[in-house]
Each structure stands twice: as structure tokens, then as C-alpha cells.
Amino acid sequence: MDLNKIKLAHKELKELQKPIYNVNVIHKESLSVLEKIAVKVTDYVGSVGFFLVIFCWTLLWLGWNTIAPNELSFDPFPAFVLWLFISNMIQIFLMPLIMIGQNLQGRHAEKRAESDFEVNIRAEKEIEVILMHLEQQNELILKILDNIKNRY
16 A cells, blocks of 8 residues: 555545535525425425314314204315315315425435535545555555564
């Protein structure tokens, strides 16, 4: 193992190193207000809390209009036309927002993957330099031991 080789590898490593940035912060800062809203809606709609809200709303609506007296029922059984209309409107408005939010989350995942790959490449280069350095040290130790052996 040549000392010049280690110096060259170390120099290449220094040239490859650039500051590590937090991809999560950069991604958050790059989002517009509307994109931030889309991500928050996507996160909320994909939660158990949203499911429970929709489930309870549906139970109350259908229960009230099935059990309540006819004078108080505003969306009578069996059609539930108003409930279907409102449910479809919620779906129609949420669908594009969820798709936008998922696209933004996918873009963020890609940036994180690229950042992880860069960090892994750097780590691999650093490990390579360290291993070369350790090999050089082993060779020097063996030479020292041979010199000691030859003296005695």
C-alpha cells in the first residue's frame, strides 16, 4: 500500500464532500401555500380521525332520517338523495386534492431517496479511505516488528 495512494484517496474524498442539507426542510420551504394545504388535507383524509368523522356523520344522517318522524325527516328513507349528493360532492372535491398531495409526498420521497444515496456514497468513500489507512498502518506495524525481530 502506497502512502501517495492514501493521500490521493483522501484528497478525492475531500473534493466529493459538500455540505449535507436537510431535504425535509428544503422540501417544506419549496411548497406553496396551496401545496401545503393539499398535503395537510391528504394527511388528514388518510387518517382514522377523518374516517370516524365520516362514519359518525353517515350513521347520524341515515339514522335520523330512518327513525325520526316523517315531519322531522329531511332526507327520507329509502332514497337518501341529499346524503348521496353531499357524499359525492365531498368525494369530487377531495379527490384532486388527495392526488396533488400524494404527488407532492412522492416527490418528497424521491428527494429523500436521492439524499440517502448521496450519504451512502460518501460513507462508502470514507470507509474506503479508512480501510486503506488501516492497511498502511498494518504494513508499517509489520515492518516495525520485522526490524525488532532482526535486531534480537
